Amino acid sequence: MHYYYHCYFYLFLFPIICTYDCEEVCNITLSVMENTSIEKLQWNLNDLIYNRTSSLEYLQFSLSNPSDYFEIELTKILKFRLIELDREKICKNNLLNDECSLQLQIFTQTSFIIIFKMIILDENDWKPLFNQDYIYLNIRENLPINYRVQLPIAYDYDSIQYNIDHYEFINNIEEIEKLFQLEKFHDELRLKLLKKLNCELKNNYQLYIIAIDKGGLKSNVLHVNVTVGDLNEYQPRFNQRFYHKGIPENISIINSFSSPILQINATDDDCYDKTILYSILNNDIPNDIFPFEIDKYTGLMRVKHQLDYETISTYRFRVKASNLDQITSSMVPIIIDILDVNDNQPLIQMNILNEYKLNENNDNFIININENIRLGQFIGTILIRDMDSTMINHHLSLKILSCLPLTLSCPIELDSGMENNIFNSTTYVIRTSRLLDIELGDEKFIIILEARDYGDPPLSSQRHLIININDENDCTPKFTQLNYQFRVSYSSPIGFFIGQVQADDDDYSPNFRLIQYKFLENDYQDVISIDVNNGSLFLAKQLSTEMKLNITVRAIDVHNHSLYDQANIEIFLFDETTCLPVFRQTIYVFNTSEHQMIPYEIGQVNVDNCLLSSIPISYHLIKEDSLSPFPFSIDSHTGIIKVIHELDREIKSFYKFHISSLHSKTQQLTQIEIQINILDENDHYPIFNNLHKEYIYISTHHHHQTNKIFITHIHAIDADVGLNGLINYYFTNKDHYKYFHLYPNGSIILYNLNNVHLPVRLEIYARDQGYPRPLNSKENIIIYVCDIYKRHECPINESPNKLRRNFYLGSIFIMISVVLILFIIIICIIWNLFMKKKLRRKENNKSYSYQIEARKNLIISDSLYDLSPIIHGNHRSKCLVV
Numbered sequence: 106m107h108y109y110y111h112c113y114f115y116l117f118l119f120p121i122i123c124t125y126d127c128e129e130v131c132n133i134t135l136s137v138m139e140n141t142s143i144e145k146l147q148w149n150l151n152d153l154i155y156n157r158t159s160s161l162e163y164l165q166f167s168l169s170n171p172s173d174y175f176e177i178e179l180t181k182i183l184k185f186r187l188i189e190l191d192r193e194k195i196c197k198n199n200l201l202n203d204e205c206s207l208q209l210q211i212f213t214q215t216s217f218i219i220i221f222k223m224i225i226l227d228e229n230d231w232k233p234l235f236n237q238d239y240i241y242l243n244i245r246e247n248l249p250i251n252y253r254v255q256l257p258i259a260y261d262y263d264s265i266q267y268n269i270d271h272y273e274f275i276n277n278i279e280e281i282e283k284l285f286q287l288e289k290f291h292d293e294l295r296l297k298l299l300k301k302l303n304c305e306l307k308n309n310y311q312l313y314i315i316a317i318d319k320g321g322l323k324s325n326v327l328h329v330n331v332t333v334g335d336l337n338e339y340q341p342r343f344n345q346r347f348y349h350k351g352i353p354e355n356i357s358i359i360n361s362f363s364s365p366i367l368q369i370n371a372t373d374d375d376c377y378d379k380t381i382l383y384s385i386l387n388n389d390i391p392n393d394i395f396p397f398e399i400d401k402y403t404g405l406m407r408v409k410h411q412l413d414y415e416t417i418s419t420y421r422f423r424v425k426a427s428n429l430d431q432i433t434s435s436m437v438p439i440i441i442d443i444l445d446v447n448d449n450q451p452l453i454q455m456n457i458l459n460e461y462k463l464n465e466n467n468d469n470f471i472i473n474i475n476e477n478i479r480l481g482q483f484i485g486t487i488l489i490r491d492m493d494s495t496m497i498n499h500h501l502s503l504k505i506l507s508c509l510p511l512t513l514s515c516p517i518e519l520d521s522g523m524e525n526n527i528f529n530s531t532t533y534v535i536r537t538s539r540l541l542d543i544e545l546g547d548e549k550f551i552i553i554l555e556a557r558d559y560g561d562p563p564l565s566s567q568r569h570l571i572i573n574i575n576d577e578n579d580c581t582p583k584f585t586q587l588n589y590q591f592r593v594s595y596s597s598p599i600g601f602f603i604g605q606v607q608a609d610d611d612d613y614s615p616n617f618r619l620i621q622y623k624f625l626e627n628d629y630q631d632v633i634s635i636d637v638n639n640g641s642l643f644l645a646k647q648l649s650t651e652m653k654l655n656i657t658v659r660a661i662d663v664h665n666h667s668l669y670d671q672a673n674i675e676i677f678l679f680d681e682t683t684c685l686p687v688f689r690q691t692i693y694v695f696n697t698s699e700h701q702m703i704p705y706e707i708g709q710v711n712v713d714n715c716l717l718s719s720i721p722i723s724y725h726l727i728k729e730d731s732l733s734p735f736p737f738s739i740d741s742h743t744g745i746i747k748v749i750h751e752l753d754r755e756i757k758s759f760y761k762f763h764i765s766s767l768h769s770k771t772q773q774l775t776q777i778e779i780q781i782n783i784l785d786e787n788d789h790y791p792i793f794n795n796l797h798k799e800y801i802y803i804s805t806h807h808h809h810q811t812n813k814i815f816i817t818h819i820h821a822i823d824a825d826v827g828l829n830g831l832i833n834y835y836f837t838n839k840d841h842y843k844y845f846h847l848y849p850n851g852s853i854i855l856y857n858l859n860n861v862h863l864p865v866r867l868e869i870y871a872r873d874q875g876y877p878r879p880l881n882s883k884e885n886i887i888i889y890v891c892d893i894y895k896r897h898e899c900p901i902n903e904s905p906n907k908l909r910r911n912f913y914l915g916s917i918f919i920m921i922s923v924v925l926i927l928f929i930i931i932i933c934i935i936w937n938l939f940m941k942k943k944l945r946r947k948e949n950n951k952s953y954s955y956q957i958e959a960r961k962n963l964i965i966s967d968s969l970y971d972l973s974p975i976i977h978g979n980h981r982s983k984c985l986v987v
């Protein structure tokens with residue numbers, strides 16, 4: 106049907122001409138839009154050619170070659186094989202003048218072939234695409250204007266109609282477009298510089314570029330990181346014109362690594378070659394002693410050698426800073442002042458007069474002076490010196506730090522020659538400051554001198570001055586007695602030793618103590634002889650007549666005869682057969698302390714025996730108080746007195762008795778009085794005689810005038826005497842002294858009213874001052890000090906207090922009655938004994954011993970009573986009162 110119509114149409118329009126162009130080669134050209142749906146891409150070939158060929162029969166078609174894109178179905182339907190029609194996929198590589206077409210030859214069974222051409226028309230279905238997202242560009246600074254840098258292009262596979270139109274910046278457009286322009290030239294993209302770049306101004310640009318195609322589609326973004334390259338055009342520049350620093354000379358080298366002394370900082374305005382290397386330029390000081398070093402990279406300066414202000418006080422040098430490429434460099438002067446630190450101690454230099462000088466070493470100076478050196482004698486000078494500057498030292502001083510032995514006053518003094526201003530003198534004169542006497546201990550002095558400066562911190566040094574005192578023979582011999590009395594029997598033989606006189610010379614050196622004894626007159630030289638060296642007197646001639654000798658003896662210093670002493674010697678002659686023994690002393694007094702281990706000796710009595718030694722003398726004790734066990738005994742031969750019973754001063758502190766000596770030949774008695782003092786031992790501890798608990802109520806509000814409140818008075822007693830019985834009181838808690846005074850008389854005063862927090866529990870003990878062992882009271886006394894307005898706060902309220910007092914009264918009453926009953930019983934017993942004794946005395950004189958027994962018992966019981974520690978003399982007297 107179509108054919109006909111076709112032909113009619115032709116006939117109608119061109120009735121004459123009905124041309125069939127498909128004679129041999131039939132060109133069929135079709136244009137289809139890209140992405141036309143596959144269903145539409147099939148054609149009935151017969152339909153396509155029906156009015157172009159004369160043959161009206163149905164033709165059968167076949168492809169000349171197998172095709173990737175087409176196939177023929179049912180011998181007439183030409184069909185596109187792929188699932189989609191994508192121009193860019195099909196014509197990726199064979200675009201011809203931007204036309205994309207598919208061509209194929211189709212055979213028919215008749216003579217002609219069909220050349221089928223399908224032109225695929227483009228749609229803008231491709232976005233432009235940069236293959237990279239990021240590129241890095243380094244553009245050197247100062248390049249000429251219009252310099253161009255190639256950039257990667259974006260791709261768009263669409264036809265010319267739709268492919269890339271232009272590129273543009275998408276960020277920071279205003280700034281960037283002043284400097285850069287994107288230039289699309291043929292298929293290239295270039296970055297054109299509109300100005301010279303300066304890396305010192307800005308060394309980094311971030312460009313974000315997109316491509317836009319003719320259909321208006323935009324590509325992905327290309328990030329161009331532009332770095333502006335550098336030309337080394339600047340010198341390093343220091344941040345100071347010069348560096349000036351003061352550092353103390355004692356800076357520690359170990360620590361300086363953590364704490365540099367100076368930071369040199371140079372910067373370079375070039376934008377890249379910024380690494381600066383520092384080095385020290387030093388021409389003056391040899392490198393091995395140059396004390397500073399610089400960190401090549403950081404410019405931190407450190408000290409590498411110990412500094413010493415006293416050696417070099419200022420360092421001047423330069424530091425060079427250069428770029429890594431060493432092309433440009435600059436230098437800066439450095440001045441480092443070393444600050445003086447007081448690091449030298451003052452030195453003591455002594456110049457001693459030759460006559461006194463003995464020896465000197467580093468620490469000690471030994472000098473010798475004579476005992477009789479005059480007062481104020483110049484001995485030498487002392488110089489003090491200090492290496493440090495006076496700015497640091499301020500001034501120097503010298504003093505005697507100590508002068509040993511401390512028991513004596515120092516024999517020398519330092520004289521600066523300036524009465525009022527001793528501080529800034531550096532020269533001192535050594536003088537003697539007093540007269541010396543070696544016999545009084547001025548034997549050797551060790552004087553420690555100290556020189557100090559007044560720097561910060563002050564330093565000092567010490568030197569020892571050792572003074573040896575030379576002894577002089579300046580002591581006169583002295584007789585031990587002015588009068589010597591000796592007794593010699595008529596019958597004594599020649600050469601009999603009469604006795605000895607003795608004189609002492611106190612001189613320090615033994616040589617100066619040598620003494621000679623001589624009689625002053627020659628009258629008795631033939632009768633008595635004296636030993637020149639030891640003063641022993643001997644009988645030289647048998648005595649015949651009764652005579653009394655009175656001789657003057659002289660003790661003479663061997664080395665200086667003008668030093669001597671005189672004494673009288675009286676010699677009495679007696680008859681052995683008639684003489685009486687005589688005690689050497691008229692009274693003997695001995696001291697002993699109580700409670701010693703018995704038996705022990707306390708002394709000896711003896712008589713001057715005028716008798717021949719063959720006749721014995723015996724000593725006897727005359728007891729007056731025979732009731733008590735007498736604590737002393739005497740050896741009848743030697744006269745040694747011993748203690749045989751323990752002594753107790755608190756029972757009896759003084760004994761007095763007599764001793765007789767019996768001349769066994771003449772039966773003559775001589776008596777002598779003996780006194781024995783019992784000295785105290787600290788054998789009693791203090792006892793409080795107050796209650797052991799006391800409550801004191803005070804008000805702290807009304808005492809602001811005096812600021813003191815009397816609390817109470819405590820009292821303890823100690824049976825010992827002297828310091829052993831002298832009591833002091835103490836708080837067990839030392840904190841209480843902040844608020845309370847505790848006086849030695851036992852008064853307690855609250856003196857710090859403001860800060861005290863009532864109630865306070867005061868615990869007090871007593872201690873005697875016994876030596877060497879003070880004793881504490883066994884029981885402490887406790888005093889509660891409470892606020893009178895806050896009685897409830899007191900640890901115990903007052904009502905038991907009254908009860909307690911009543912209770913005490915009651916118990917005391919009971920005790921008194923018990924004691925009374927005991928007392929009556931004892932009186933009865935004693936009365937009984939007494940009566941019996943009286944009866945016996947009448948019968949027998951020996952009843953004496955009974956009395957002794959009874960009194961002994963009493964004493965024993967008394968002392969037992971006393972041994973119990975609580976009860977004391979005071980108590981005893983109370984009992985007696987009862």
Ligand SMILES: *[C@@H]1O[C@H](CO)[C@@H](O)[C@H](O)[C@H]1NC(C)=O
Pocket residue numbers: 126130131132220
């Ligand atoms: C058919 O097409 C081919 C090439 O496309 C051309 O060379 C030829 O001249 C055409 N023939 C006719 C009759 O148009």
Ligand SMILES: *[C@@H]1O[C@H](CO)[C@@H](O)[C@H](O)[C@H]1NC(C)=O
Pocket residue numbers: 111115123124125126156157
């Ligand atoms: C065939 O018919 C078509 C329309 O159907 C027309 O466009 C074409 O020119 C005709 N061909 C010839 C050779 O007449």
Ligand SMILES: *[C@@H]1O[C@H](CO)[C@@H](O)[C@H](O)[C@H]1NC(C)=O
Pocket residue numbers: 140142228229230
């Ligand atoms: C191509 O055709 C498909 C389906 O018809 C459609 O989804 C797609 O958008 C088309 N592509 C273009 C570029 O027009």
Ligand SMILES: *[C@@H]1O[C@H](CO)[C@@H](O)[C@H](O)[C@H]1NC(C)=O
Pocket residue numbers: 241311330331332
């Ligand atoms: C640009 O490049 C430099 C050198 O590679 C780099 O240090 C810098 O981080 C880059 N900047 C950005 C924004 O990526």
Ligand SMILES: *[C@@H]1O[C@H](CO)[C@@H](O)[C@H](O)[C@H]1NC(C)=O
Pocket residue numbers: 353355356357446447561562
């Ligand atoms: C240096 O001396 C000063 C005072 O003179 C002192 O305070 C400081 O500790 C000393 N430093 C060192 C490292 O010894």
Ligand SMILES: *[C@@H]1O[C@H](CO)[C@@H](O)[C@H](O)[C@H]1NC(C)=O
Pocket residue numbers: 344368370371372
């Ligand atoms: C050096 O000086 C520059 C510029 O004054 C400053 O930015 C930098 O922090 C300094 N460096 C040191 C280590 O002080």
Ligand SMILES: *[C@@H]1O[C@H](CO)[C@@H](O)[C@H](O)[C@H]1NC(C)=O
Pocket residue numbers: 495499500526529
């Ligand atoms: C030393 O003392 C004199 C007199 O007082 C005074 O003028 C002087 O300044 C002092 N010198 C020093 C270094 O202190």
Ligand SMILES: *[C@@H]1O[C@H](CO)[C@@H](O)[C@H](O)[C@H]1NC(C)=O
Pocket residue numbers: 605636639640641
């Ligand atoms: C004194 O000297 C004489 C003779 O040198 C000697 O016999 C005598 O024992 C001495 N006496 C004393 C007490 O030393």
Ligand SMILES: *[C@@H]1O[C@H](CO)[C@@H](O)[C@H](O)[C@H]1NC(C)=O
Pocket residue numbers: 655656657673675
């Ligand atoms: C002994 O003589 C001296 C002087 O020579 C004289 O002072 C003294 O009284 C005399 N003594 C007696 C007891 O005669």
Ligand SMILES: *[C@@H]1O[C@H](CO)[C@@H](O)[C@H](O)[C@H]1NC(C)=O
Pocket residue numbers: 579665666667668
């Ligand atoms: C002896 O001692 C006296 C008195 O001390 C003195 O004046 C005299 O110089 C001394 N003689 C000698 C030789 O030492």
